[in-house]
Amino acid sequence: LEGNIRRTLSCKQMPVSSVSSFPPLLSRVLDFKLLTIGIPSVQRPRGSYLLDTLQSLFFASSSSEQKHIIVLVHLADPDSTWRGHMISNISTLFKPYIQANQLVVINTPLKSYLPLKDFKKHFNDTPAYVAFRSKQNMDYAFLMNFATNHSDYFLMIEDDVKCVPGFVTQIATTLSAWENKAWVTLEFSQLGFTGKLFHTRDLPRFVHFLFLFYQEMSCYSLLSHFHDLLMQQTPIQFFPSLFQHMGNYSSFEGKFNSLKDGEFEEDDIGSPNNPAASIYTNLKVANDSVLVNAYSLDKNFFYTKSAEAGSHLTVVLDTPAKVSRVQVLTGSGLKEENQLKEGHIELGYDCTNRINDCDDYILLGLLVNGILNKQVLSTKSGKKVKCVRLLVTGTPPSGIIVRHINLWILHIAETTC
Structure with missing residues (x-):
């Protein structure tokens, strides 16, 4: 990696000027990097x-x-409550x-956008879709404008994808091989705008292009037209793809979207291997339900007739372990019934040998449509997970079903604190 990056950085780009009509978004000077990864995001x-x-x-x-990248997130939704919630999480x-300047979050005020009404009709699209598409063009333009002076290259991905391990090294290796060849974009995914790599020196021109024709098309x-103008006649694509679409619903009106990249090679994570554990809860257990079913690997499930914000269901491992993935499934599985819509999962660590709880918890992630399925980042180096806690954060309108709490374990060992 280091050799490829040194070769790639050996010919620095001259800094480019920002678009004069844009609001001053830059609040501090960031270290110059190889790659800025841009992610635009709106409420779904x-x-x-x-x-x-x-x-x-x-x-x-x-x-x-990670030393060679900046991840730049543009929270482009006008809803300040949603933005505040996302920033907090x-x-x-x-x-x-964030502390290492490897993750930066920005927002562009809606008053800085060009008009989003009275559009001409194109391609028989509905007015709502034309407005959505036009705003998306400007979301991308503001993101790219901010990214022009922080790195040699800019990579766009969407906010609902997963990444191949080592994708940064693979991109750096490709850039080293293509450093003496002409190109406008290199494509590391076949999905829409995801995986499109630019020279940052080209971003100001593309930003102007987006603003000139933001109403016309996606x-x-x-x-594609920008490619034609700069004489790149055909896409330059690399396989297998480095990014895969993981969302099921579009950001436009929440419509179902099962788009997948056929050139993405899925990792086989295998079956969960839940180690021995005890289960504790302050939820009211229904008469015909068994608490341990929430953690079983069979088809049984746990049901509670009611729950309140602050309620929990906690798995306490007999022996603390390194957990690589956590999956929590709520609801019936057949219909969107008895799901826990407002809840999150926490990982617990313990240095005081508490019997049925932990003294230190960190947030792993939020339930989305009653489900969480996450790889675990090593945020507590040298420590093993002892507790996995499902916490109810909003009172549901009816009872909830916990079908599975599944864990993938790297290895089990005694914890050291």
Whole structure:
């Protein structure tokens, strides 16, 4: 990696000027890097995938690779409540990366956008979709404008993807091989705008292009025309893909979207291997339900008739272990019934030998549509997980079903504190 990055950085780009009509977004000087990874994100009617995407991105890049990247998130939704909620969660989950200047979050005020009404009709699209598409073009443009002076290259990904481990090294290796060849974008995914790599020197021109034609067509179609203008006649694609779409619902009106990249090679994570544990809860257990079923690996499940904010269900491992993945499934599985819509999962660590709890918890992630399925980042170096806690954060309208709490264990060993 270091050799490829040194070769790639050997020919520095001259800094480019920002677009004069844009608001001053830059609040501090950031270290110059090889790669800025841009992620635009807006509120989705059926839940956000952004935290999962960030989790996947940092889990898939080593500490050595992370020294050469900046992850830039543009929270582009006008809802200040949603933005505040996302900022709070990002700050909690990814604090070390923020402190290391490896993760930056920005927002552009809606008053800085060009008009989003009275559009001409194109391609028989509905007015709502034209407005969505036009705003998306500007979301991307503001993100790219901010990214122009921080690195040699810019990579766009969407807010609902997962990343191949080592993708930074693979991109650096490709850049080294292509350093003396002409290209506008290199493509590391076949999905929309995800995985498109630019020279940062080209971003100001593309930003202007997006603003000139933001009403006319989608950003991906505009990129195709931009290629033609700069004489790249055909896409330059690399296989297998480095990014895969993981969301099931579009950011446009929450419509179902099962788009997948057929060139992405899935990792086989195997079956969960729940180690021996005890289960504790302050939920009211229904007469015909068994608490341990929430942690079993069979088809049984746990049901509670009611729950309140602050209620919990906690798995306490007999022997603390290194947990690589946690999966929590609530609801019936057949319909969106008895799901826990408002809840999150915490990992617990213990240095005082508490019998049925832990004295130190960190947030792993939020339930989205009643489900969490996350790789675990090593935020507590040298310590093993003792507790996995499902915490109810909002009172549900009816009872909830906990079908499975599944754990994948790297190895089990005694904890040291």
